[in-house]
Amino acid sequence: MRIAVIPGDGIGREVIGAARDALDAVSATHGFKLSYTEFDWGCERYTREGAMMPADGLDVLRDFDSILLGAVGWPGVPDHVSLWGLLIPIRRTSRQYVNLRPIRTFTGVETPVREAEFDFVVVRENVEGEYSEAGGRLNRGFPDELAIQEAIFTRAGVTRIVGHAFALAALRRGYLTSATKSNGIVQTLPFWDEIVAERAEHHPGVRWDAEHIDAPAAKFVLQPGRFDVVVGSNLFGDILSDLAAAVAGSIGIAPSANLDPTREFPSMFEPVHGSAPDIAGTGVANPVGAVWSAALMLEHLGRPDAAAAVLAAIETTLAQPSTRTPDLGGTASIREVTEALVRSAS
Template sequence: MTTAHRIALIPGDGIGTEVIPPATAVLDAVGRRHGVSFGYDEFDWSCQRYAAEGAMMPDDGLDRIRDHDAILLGAVGWAGVPDHVSLWGLLIPIRRAFRQYVNLRPITVFDGVRSPLSGARPGDTDGGVDLVVVRENTEGEYSEVGGRFGRGTDGELAVQEAVFTRTGVARIADYAFDLATRRRNHVTSATKSNGIVHTMPFWDSIVDERASAFPGVTWRSEHIDALAAKVVLDPSSFDVIVASNLFGDILSDLAAAVAGSIGIAPSGNLNPEREFPSMFEPVHGSAPDIAGRGVANPLGAIWSASLMLDHLGHPEAGAEVLTAIRETLRTGETLTRDLGGTATTDDLTRAVLDRLA
């Protein structure tokens, strides 16, 4: 019996349009092995659409993808469209309307990928780098509360309010602690309660409350500045890091760089209750400098597809994709230029597909 899923594809801008086809090719290949089929509906929502029509997506865009099983996104952003316009015109409305309050960012060092840290060992070995950043994805520092006042005057000012709710902090903490029970039973909570006087002590107190429901998980709280240094100095000491929207955003990109290339890094914007579709995307951005040259690294999108398989209830298929990525990189024979090689996007995609076959 075949399980069918309907996937909304949003290739977006730049290399986003180049890495989505490799991801769907991998999904189709592994799906055939596991009795899973995928149907795709593609949407042209992008900065190009904004330039032509004045909006990143149509007014009924959310309704068009609401009933899909998942969303696979390539990248968003292009010259001429301010980043806050592209982000708030597409990604953030999807994340918030569909209650994708978990941003999941797995980080590992792969054998065959050179980390800028000489002592960073592959994540599938003892003492290797293998961690997950669990970022709160719908509130915190990225709120809409605030404004600019006195525009153009000497007294002009901008106010940006951070919004933390008990519900928001509790559910992201619960997700992080629960995830740790299926990993190595340790959580690190990112804070800055010595300098941010209201929201961070509030965060700390709720994380402490939620920890009591997971007695088998050890945890500690770290100030974000010291934590960023430790992620560089000793990344293998971390298991699950839970952080607010801003802190998680910064930490996850830092950790991806520690792993050797942001071109590999995946992400999942999750609605854990599955009331709405979750969205999966590589985090490398649209990379205008290499767009259209066929040299983009497709592994961030392919690994994001693996996360999507996990979320849709096909963990064996998801693990098979990750194994194919790991084995491809281990040989060191087919690496794109961000990994120190000369392979094209198609070359690396074929190498992964060969291992799946």
């Protein structure tokens, strides 16, 4: 299996190194081989050459089975430049319309909320919605300057993401929550609600609710255990999943998968955290989000046994105070955590 590796910026390079170590350990134990090709795409390349990746970068990625990404972003490069120069083009050209973000508690990781245990998944629409390129700026620099950003919701796009979420809920605990705001956003989100209701008829075994975004934002904090699968638009899914990661104890442990369920294009796996320039190079970055993302990649590649072994290694490592990084109240370095993960996964 051929893996394109894009470490990116900041701690991305450090956590991707940890993920590769864990992948090497578990692949050796389970008798398969991964082949890596690393690309130096990111903000450093942008400052050097004026582009986050080469002009043929998207074509190059199509030949791989999966993509493993670290993090993108660095001071001096505007966030919209780094994001739209690498991550979003990969997602859209590779038709990775599902952004999957599992959230759960682990023994040893203190959660800031009352409920001690929860396990749910945020399914985010990943290629349209509020993050469209439709819009523009007028009268730049004048008092009457104007900015317009259009949200694009298509029947095909909403149907496929909602269908994916219902199918996932049917495999889990049979409960889906749709995050909407159709009382205030009167065109796109009533349209979203209609399609959710339509798709629900195809999944009679799944109980479902539609809740205005305000409600799950509060309930993620007050009652996270009530959720199973949460589906939302590009913007709502992005915000809710980051909130959920913090509720679980640290954004440093949160993984994500950018999936093309048709498998026509390679899918991409990345930790949710950013490039964290403030701690880059200090050795304290948490590698768990990247390693868990690698486990999601293994599952997508048809190695659920190896994925389960990596997740078990994460559970074992987080349970020990001596192998938790400072963001989780520990004192371990990324190297010490990685070594513990490798020992447990081997």
